[in-house]
Amino acid sequence: MATTGQGPLISAREITKTFFTGDKGTGKLCVLRGVSLDITAGEIIAIVGASGAGKSTLLHILGTLDRPTSGEVIVGGKNVFALDDEALARFRNRSIGFVFQFHHLLPEFSALENVAMPALINGAKLADVQERAIALLDEVGVAGRADARPSELSGGEQQRVAVARALINEPHVILADEPSGNLDSANADLLHRLIWDLSRRKGQTFIVVTHNESLAGKADRVMRIADGAMHQR
Secondary structure, eight states, rough: OOOOOOOEEEEEEEEEEEESSTTTTEEEEEEEEEEEEOOTTOOEEEOOTTTTHHHHHHHHHTTTSOSSSSEEEETTTTEGGGGGHHHHHHHHOOOOEEEEESOOOTSSOOOHHHHHHHHHHHHHHHHHHHHOOOHHHTTTOOOOGTTTGGGOOHHHHHHHHHHHHHHTTTSSEEEEEEETTTTTTHHHHHHHHHHHHHHHHHHHOEEEEEEEEHHHHSSEEEEEETTEEEOOO
């Protein structure tokens, strides 16, 4: 497991999440009950558990896509949920990369343009980040497909482009929600090896929600969510 000697990269403290259900919102569904987790730079954490256990909910909170009902996510000594929505969006774009089960590439743009998109949203010009985008496509093994649109790429190639896109802003951490769930076994294995290689060679941090035992087996830690609580497996 990679360490920095400087404490956790990210700390989640007593995270709860309650959803209100029913026509009038009078029902309550408590999905997360006081979840705490420290994430060390350079490690791979796999989060597993039954469907509906709260894995994706936790990932969305760690990625600041959703706010917790209570609790804190600490990055650089600051509770990021103390930020307003605009500042939180800037933090998310600069500090967190996302890879989802379905790649969510923009169909009208090339692979290179898709990789560059988070940097363009951050105010960069394509000419300024093109070289880095090409280097990332090369790093994930699809440099020769830079000009292809998503419809011209295989499923495995699309997901590799999605990984390159997640890396473009040099984020603190990449959050992946069932990243190989839509791939055949051969492409899934290639993606799992890519995640492991990026973690070991570049010190990239990954938090991965997965049902795939092969991917979980490559993690430094496997955390299981059950009954709204987190347990180390």
